[in-house]
Each structure stands twice: as structure tokens, then as C-alpha cells.
Amino acid sequence: MPADDQRSRLEDFLGDDTVGSISQEVLKKSRPLVVGPRQALQETWIPPRLVHRDREIRQVVNILAPAYRGNAPSNVLVYGKTGTGKTAVVTRVLDDLKRKVPEDANLRPVIVNCRDADTDYSVMRELVNATQDPSMKPVGEKSGTHATLLRLRHALQQNDGLAIVVLDEVDRLVKRSGDNALYSLMELNTHLKNGHVSIIGISNDLQFIEDLESRVQSRLNEQSVVFHPYTQEQLRDILRDRAKAVLVPGALEDGVIEHCAAAAARDHGDARRAIALFRTAVQMAEKEGARQVTDDHVTKAIAELELNVIGEGVRTLPVQQKVLLWALLAEYRTKKKPLSSGAVYDVFARVCQNLGIPTASTRTVSNYLSELEVLGIIRADLVYRGRASGRTREVTPTVPVGPTLKLVKDSEELLSDLKDL
Ligand SMILES: Nc1ncnc2c1ncn2[C@@H]1O[C@H](COP(=O)(O)OP(=O)(O)OP(=O)(O)O)[C@@H](O)[C@H]1O
Ligand SMILES: [Mg+2]
Incomplete structure (x- = not known):
């Protein structure tokens, strides 16, 4: 009798498939939680379905309605706090626009993320590469900003192109390189007999508007859409x-x-x-x-x-401030109550001595404490301690002490040998 038949007859006889039932049990227990993409x-x-943003989608589509018909829309500034769906909504509207506009309208929608492209040249380069005919040679690393701008002008002029330029996180471009690129793009329209550039600026920080020249400011802000949290x-x-x-x-x-x-x-x-x-x-x-x-x-x-x-926050602190933070956290862990600014200074001086580094003046320590408060790592309350002592600051960590101590220590080699106080 062949071996396989013999085994199956034996299994029938014994009535069990040990491995099969164990593997079934194990697999059931370790069933994966994630099964989709x-x-x-x-x-x-960006999911295909964007919920609770109908009003904003409607506003953006309304502003871009001329583009759906092959005409130039006005410039728009889209703003709102971080994570409110600005990039998601604008990206999906542009996808829709691309699908619905006929090929021969020469529409060139392009999204540039100014976090990556934060110089005038890199923005222009991305625009040319997205706007010119695909058969043309892409702009290389070495072309200058002006030459690239001329190529963009030429590309638009030649095929009567309508460039819808989304500058996402545009505040970063302005902070790094000023408003030259914005200005040049807006000016381009006055030199073009055919073709047009419309700009959609997206930002979560309105401060950059102040840094724009007034003409650029008002042109970018022709229309605006606000995204609420x-x-x-x-x-x-x-x-x-x-x-x-x-x-x-x-x-x-x-x-x-x-x-x-x-x-x-x-x-x-x-x-x-x-x-x-x-x-x-x-x-x-x-x-x-x-x-x-x-x-x-x-x-x-x-x-x-x-x-x-x-x-x-901790990683970017200067060494002395890391030492101060470590010292006050370690002291707080021992004392388990708020520390007066005098006590913070004393323990800081002690740790500095241990490490063989210079201490800082009480005034500097006081500034360091204010900065740690801004970072949300400590709270420093002003309290009245009777006539003799007057008003003093009491320092309390607002972060989990143990894990933060470890974080500070891991972030600075100098601190790695320190033992708890
Ligand atoms: N209405 C929505 N429905 C589904 N997902 C959403 C929605 N809004 C935002 N998201 C998702 O939340 C994340 C953050 O959204 P998005 O990147 O659009 O924020 P943002 O406003 O551009 O923020 P930032 O100013 O920081 O760039 C993305 O993954 C996005 O897909
Ligand atoms: Mg975004």
C-alpha cells in the first residue's frame, strides 16, 4: 500500500489530526489585526471620502469653477490650523479638476510642497517640469532662477497653458526665501499674451502674510478659504x-x-x-x-x-539647560514636592560641580526656567512665602518625571554617567 494511503487510514483509525487542530488554534489566537492596506x-x-468638509470643498470648487471651464480662476489663500484637511481637500479637488477638464484645455495643475522646495529656484524648477511638454528636457540642477522662470513663461506662452499652482506650506518658502517667487509668478501674467498662472497658497501660519509686500499680499489673498479645527x-x-x-x-x-x-x-x-x-x-x-x-x-x-x-523639545536644548532640567527632575523625584527657585539653583550648582562644568548665574537659571515653562516641561508659579522671603517661584514638572529623566540623559553624553541624586 502506498505511504500516503497508509497514513490517511491510520488518521481515520486514530481519529485525530494533532498538528491541524493546534495550528488552527494558534492561528486563531494570533489573527492579525490589520488586514487592509x-x-x-x-x-x-488621503482617503477617497473626505468627511465633514463639504462647505470647504464647495468653496474651493466655486473659486476654481472658471478652471473647470478652461478659464483662469483668481488666486486663493487657504488657511487654518495644522491637521484641518487643507492639503487633503485641495489635492482631491485638483484630482477632480484634472479628470473633468478636456485634454485640449492645456490645464496644468501642479502641487509644490514648499517644505521640500523652499527656495525660489526649486519652486520654479518643479513648475517648469510640470508645465512644459513631457518631451522637453527637464530643468537640471544648475539652471538659474531667472532662466527657469523664462522657461516657464515660454512653456505657458507656447501652449496657451493655464497653470494652477498650489504652493502648499507656502509660509516656509516665504520664511526661507522671501516673496520673490510669489511676486515673479504673479508678474508673469502681465508678460503673457497667452497662458496664465493662478496660485493657491496653503498655510497654517498666517504670520508670513505680514512679510509679504503689500501688492503680493493683496493678490494672493484675492479669495480665501478658512479651515476650522x-x-x-x-x-x-x-x-x-x-x-x-x-x-x-x-x-x-x-x-x-x-x-x-x-x-x-x-x-x-x-x-x-x-x-x-x-x-x-x-x-x-x-x-x-x-x-x-x-x-x-x-x-x-x-x-x-x-x-x-x-x-x-529636550534634544534641542543647550547642554547647560539639559543639566538644569535633569537636576531639577531628579531632585523633584526625591523630594516629591514643588521646588523653590533657590533649591533648583542649589541642586543645579551641585550637579555642575559633579560634572566639572561651570554653573550659570541665578539670572541665567531663571531665564532657562522660563524657557522650560514655554516648552511645557515645567510650571513655575509665583508664591508668597511671608515677609522674610517675599515672593519666590515654585517649580513643578508637568511631564512624567521618570521617562523624561531618561530622555534627558539619553540626549546628552555628558549626563550618561550621572547617578540619581
Ligand atoms: N475630512 C477628512 N476626512 C478624512 N480624512 C481627513 C480629513 N481631513 C483630514 N484628513 C486626514 O488627516 C490628515 C491631515 O490632513 P491634512 O494633511 O489635509 O492637514 P493640513 O490641514 O494640510 O495640515 P498642515 O497645515 O499641518 O499641513 C491626512 O491624513 C488627511 O488625509
Ligand atoms: Mg498640509
Whole structure:
């Protein structure tokens, strides 16, 4: 009898398939939480459905209505706080415009992210490459800004092109390189017999407007669309769509999405933050091999993201200020009560001596403390301590002490050998 037949007869006889049933049990336990496209958990992903932004979409489409008919629209400034859907909405409207405008209208919609292209030259180069006929040689690394601008003019002139230029995060360009590029692009229209350039500027920081020459300012601001922060309910709906796109049914404990949405709503209604929080919670659950994302994962994700933000602040501090922060956190951990500014100074001086570095004046320490307060790492309350002492500042950390101590220590080699106080 062939070996296979013999085995199957034996299995029938013994009535069990040990490996099969164990593997079924293991696989059921380790069933993946994420089954859809993982990119839907990223902040850069723009879903096909944008919820709670009908009003803003309508406004942008209204302003671009002439472009849908092949004519030049006015310039627009789109602004609102970070994570309010500005890039998502404008990108999707441009996609729609591209689909609906006939080929021969010579429409050239182009999105330039000024975080990457923050010099006049790099902006112009991207515009030429997107505007000229694809058969033409792309602009190389070495061409100058002016020559590139002339090529753009030529390209538009030749095919009577309508360039819809989105300058996303335009504040960065202006901060880095001033308003020359904006000015040149706007001026281009006066030199063109055929063709036109319309600009959509997007920003989450209106301060840059002050730095624009008044003519540039008023032309960029011909029309404007404001994006308001999302409410908790709106953030919940944004997250629900993502969860549906990527997670297995039943992967979330009740209230997980609501918890993420509530935390992000407290934090300026930022969809990017809500998504980052949700992704971190899902990843934590996956790492633990959990069958569900729980409320506990969200709480841990909030703490981790908070620590990331603190970490960014801490890493940029000068060495002496890191030493001060380490000293006051270590002292606070021992004393477990707010520290007077005098006590902070004393412990700082002691640690400096240990490390063999010079201390700073009380005035400098006081300035350092004010900066740490601005970063949201400590609170320094003015309190009255009776006639003899008068008013003094009392310092309390507003961050988790243990993890932040570790963060400071890891960020500075000089501190690596320090023992707790
Ligand atoms: N209405 C929405 N529906 C679904 N997803 C959204 C919506 N609004 C924003 N998002 C998502 O949230 C994230 C952040 O949005 P977006 O990048 O558009 O913010 P922004 O306003 O451009 O912020 P910033 O000023 O920081 O550039 C993106 O992943 C985006 O897809
Ligand atoms: Mg954006």
C-alpha cells in the first residue's frame, strides 16, 4: 500500500489530526489585526471620502469653477490650523479638476510642497517640469532662477497653458526665501499674451502674510478659504473610516476611537494627531499580540506621543539647560514636592560641580526656567512665602518625571554617567 494511503487510514483509525487542530488554534489566537492596506493608518494617506468638509470643498470648487471651464480662476489663500484637511481637500479637488477638464484645455495643475522646495529656484524648477511638454528636457540642477522662470513663461506662452499652482506650506518658502517667487509668478501674467498662472497658497501660519509686500499680499489673498479645527465627533468619523479600511471586524474594544478622537480634539482638533494616536495604539496592540486594541493601548499611545513631543523639545536644548532640567527632575523625584527657585539653583550648582562644568548665574537659571515653562516641561508659579522671603517661584514638572529623566540623559553624553541624586 502506498505511504500516503497508509497514513490517511491510520488518521481515520486514530481519529485525530494533532498538528491541524493546534495550528488552527494558534492561528486563531494570533489573527492579525490589520488586514487592509496599512498605508491607511498613515497621516499622509488621503482617503477617497473626505468627511465633514463639504462647505470647504464647495468653496474651493466655486473659486476654481472658471478652471473647470478652461478659464483662469483668481488666486486663493487657504488657511487654518495644522491637521484641518487643507492639503487633503485641495489635492482631491485638483484630482477632480484634472479628470473633468478636456485634454485640449492645456490645464496644468501642479502641487509644490514648499517644505521640500523652499527656495525660489526649486519652486520654479518643479513648475517648469510640470508645465512644459513631457518631451522637453527637464530643468537640471544648475539652471538659474531667472532662466527657469523664462522657461516657464515660454512653456505657458507656447501652449496657451493655464497653470494652477498650489504652493502648499507656502509660509516656509516665504520664511526661507522671501516673496520673490510669489511676486515673479504673479508678474508673469502681465508678460503673457497667452497662458496664465493662478496660485493657491496653503498655510497654517498666517504670520508670513505680514512679510509679504503689500501688492503680493493683496493678490494672493484675492479669495480665501478658512479651515476650522475638527470637533471630537468629526474626528471620530475620520477615524472610523480608516478603521473600517484596515482592521478586522471586532479588532477594537468599545470606546477606542472615541478616546483617540477626544484626546486629539483637546489638542486643537488636529486630524493628523488623531490618526497618529490611533496608529500608535494599533501598533502597540499588534506588538503585544493582543486580540483587540483596548482603551489601555490608547492611554499608552497618548503617553508615548506626548513623550515624543517632549523629546523633540529636550534634544534641542543647550547642554547647560539639559543639566538644569535633569537636576531639577531628579531632585523633584526625591523630594516629591514643588521646588523653590533657590533649591533648583542649589541642586543645579551641585550637579555642575559633579560634572566639572561651570554653573550659570541665578539670572541665567531663571531665564532657562522660563524657557522650560514655554516648552511645557515645567510650571513655575509665583508664591508668597511671608515677609522674610517675599515672593519666590515654585517649580513643578508637568511631564512624567521618570521617562523624561531618561530622555534627558539619553540626549546628552555628558549626563550618561550621572547617578540619581
Ligand atoms: N475630512 C477628512 N476626512 C478624512 N480624512 C481627513 C480629513 N481631513 C483630514 N484628513 C486626514 O488627516 C490628515 C491631515 O490632513 P491634512 O494633511 O489635509 O492637514 P493640513 O490641514 O494640510 O495640515 P498642515 O497645515 O499641518 O499641513 C491626512 O491624513 C488627511 O488625509
Ligand atoms: Mg498640509
